[in-house]
Amino acid sequence: MPLHPEIARILADLPAPPPGPLDPAAMRAGEEAQVPPLEERLPLHDVRDTIAVTSAGEVPVRVYTPTGTDTSGLVIYFHGGAFFLGSLDTHDHIARQLAKATGCTVVSVGCRRAPEAQFPAGLDDCYGVVRWATDHGDELHWDGNTLAVAGDSSGGTFAAAVAALAHDDGFDRITHQVLYYPSLDLDFDTDRYASLRENAEGYGVETAGLPAFNSFYFDSGADPADPRVSPIKRGDLTGLPAALIVTAEYDPMRDEGELYGARLTEAGVPATVRRYAGANHGFVQNFSWIPEFAQVFDETAEFLRQGK
Helix, strand or coil, X not given: CCCCHHHHHHHHHCCCCCCCCCCHHHHXXXXXXXXXXHHHCCCCCEEEEEEEEECCEEEEEEEEECCCCCCEEEEEEECCCCCCCCCCCCCHHHHHHHHHHHCCEEEEECCCCCCCCCXXXXXXXXXXXXXXXXHCCCCCCEEEEEEEEEEECHHHHHHHHHHHHHHXXXXXXXXXXXXXXXXXXXXXXXXCCHHHHHCCCCCCCCHHHHHHHHHHHHHCCCCXXXXXXXXXXXXXXXXXXXXXXXXXXXXXXXXXXXHHHHHHHHCCCCEEEEEEEEEECCHHHHCCCCHHHHHHHHHHHHHHHCCC
């Protein structure tokens, strides 16, 4: 189907990016300026900021408790932003919707970002918070059963990498991984995936811009050949947690997410791949208010209700 008309209208009205190299500080400020005031955000039973003391250091987190029930599952959420953008505030609305739809306590991670932090600082923060959350399960009212890692875009990269790191460490508490249009192969050779060519221009995220957007991460020491950076390059996917992989029809990175789902299935890992027609990269963050796309949160809730 064609690109959703509301997305097409908004993309058509976007101003051209300024010339010259990307400016992380200016781009972050522009994102933060779009964050709605607190009174306009989805209300929940409790939302609080705290510090997770982890093996990687002190990591800011925001804990979303949707109801006053005694215990619930846990979702550890990693925000997107090409490893240099995004924050607890810019993705606050996603965490709130996840908590409401799933009934789980959501812990959103304010991980360190490139270029200021060298690889693997951000990834270490994410994994460290997962281990912290299980150690503090009583405080988080965790039911001891469901423990999901979730993320959008580069946050999906972190979620997949964290699931693999946990498996390699013998840490078997993670039950689910939820990857919203993840970037799983940071080798941007356009011959590798048809979607890099089919969706190269006009859909918000453009193939030609991917190297520049990820350059801050690469310059921080991230090697696209490293499975911690490009999880699809991991040779053995057996034993990983069940996966929900959400892709967008008009996303240059669509095919790598779908291939990863196929490889998980081949490795005996339960994997559900759901392509959202008419959607583009970033639709969960930018366009989940469109009814056709809002169901992504209900679909996530249904996935988490399933067993390991």
